[in-house]
Amino acid sequence: SPRVVVAGETLIDFLPNSEGPLSGVESFTRRAGGAPANVAVALAHLDETPRFWTRIGEDPFGDFLEDTLRKRGVPTDHVERDPVAKTTLAFVAHDEDAERGFSFYRDETADTRMQPGGLADEDLEGAEWVHVGGVTLADEPSREATFDLMRRAREAGATVSFDPNARPELWETFDYVGSMREAFGLADVVKATPEDLAAFDVSGDPSELAHAILDEGPHTALLTLGGDGSLAATSDGSPWTSDLSVVEHGGYEVTPVDTTGAGDAFTAGVIAALVGDEPLSEVLAFANAVAAVTTTAAGAMTALPDREAVRAFREEQS
Ligand code: ATP
Structure with missing residues (x-):
């Protein structure tokens, strides 16, 4: 059974075919998206095919998404089709x-x-890593489903990772910052951007932001910094603690075409490297390379590299 479990939304991103405010955009390009779906597909490309739990509508958009996941190597056994609700x-x-x-x-x-228990305890057996994101925390019942999965994953002894994926537009019912704090408290590893933390009462450089995450309970915090790469901060409880409390990697020079999903590709790179017991410095170098390659074509799932492509890219960069 797979070592990694990913859960959360799969949705359609309609990307504008022109610049400017939405009211003026006449045509869009349809792309499969949803941060957890992007992570699942990126992991499949890296030969770390996860068990992926999601829920989409019994509608043509759902058909397209299920088809996309299957074609991109993600098993669809836990892709639920909702007979009533739309994608x-x-x-x-x-x-x-x-x-x-x-x-x-x-x-x-x-x-x-998505309902609590939608992924059964037996589906978590053998899982070393469980990854979820913040979007499903914005509404019930997916909020409780996500928290419940995090709790059961911890009890099962898996490493739990969390990505806030701040989308202020979605937070109408629940408080974003309070929800993130609760999720951080249930996570071992948090991957975030400075923007995800903008609503928090913390400021400072990326290393200080990472330490603010550690204060909430995770033993490892990763921050991505766009073209400037990424950093990892660990506390004493981390199995990956190095001599340094902060490890950094400055990223790679590419000409980005579309950075959508770069953060998700990074997350997949981190998970694939850490379940493979790589040291943190190698984890960041690998994940930055996966993410950098992903920015070189339009669409979150278009340019996802396999391990050989990552190796070739790093060799060419060095
Ligand atoms: P998104 O929300 O679009 O998925 P993000 O905002 O979560 O992305 P970023 O910090 O922008 O995440 O980027 C994630 C990673 O992607 C970076 O840590 C870096 O490795 C890579 N990356 C992003 N932009 C660039 C760039 N311009 N050049 C090289 N690498 C990049």
């Missing part, structure tokens, strides 16, 4: 500062209806 849609637009904004069609859609 989540997210329309993306870029404002004047090229900042990405989302308009979500996610009211009681299929992924918000």
Whole structure:
């Protein structure tokens, strides 16, 4: 059975075919997305095929997503099809500062209806790693389903990782910061960006932000810094503690075409390297390489590298 379990939303990203506010965008390109789905597919490309639990509608968009997951090597045994609720849609637009904004069609859609226990204890047997994200925490019952999975994964002895994936548009019912704190408390490893932590009452350089995460309970905090790479901070409880409390890697020079999903590719790289018992410095170098390659084509799932492509990319860069 797979060593890694991933759970959370699979959705459609409609990427704008022109710049400017959403009201002026006439046509979009349909892409499979959802951060956990991106992580699952990226792991499959790295020969660390996970068990992936998600929920999509019994609708044509759901058909497309299930088909995409299967074609990209993710087994669909735990892809639930909701007979009533639709698949989540997210329309993306870029404002004047090229900042990405989302308009979500996610009211009681299929992924918000993931139920506690949807992945049984026997499905967690043998799992060394369980990864979830923040989007399913924004609504019930997927919120309780996500927390419940984190708790049971801990009890089963798996390493639990969490990515906040801040999407302010989604947080209408629950408090984002409070929810993140609760999730951090259930996680061993948190991967975040400085933007994910913007609403927190912490400031400072990336290393200070990482330590603010450790204060909430995880033993390992990873921050991604776009073109500047990433860093990892560990506390004493971490199995991967090095002599340094902070390990950094400055990333690679690429000409990015589309950074959507780069963070998810990074997460997959981290998980694949850590279940393989690589040291933290190698984990960051590997994950930055996976993420950098992913930015070189449009779409989160288009340019995902396999291990050989990562090796070749790193050789060419050195
Ligand atoms: P997204 O939300 O779009 O998936 P993110 O905001 O979560 O991405 P970033 O910090 O932007 O994550 O990027 C994740 C990783 O991708 C970085 O740590 C780095 O390894 C790689 N990366 C991103 N942008 C670039 C870039 N311009 N050049 C090289 N590598 C990049």
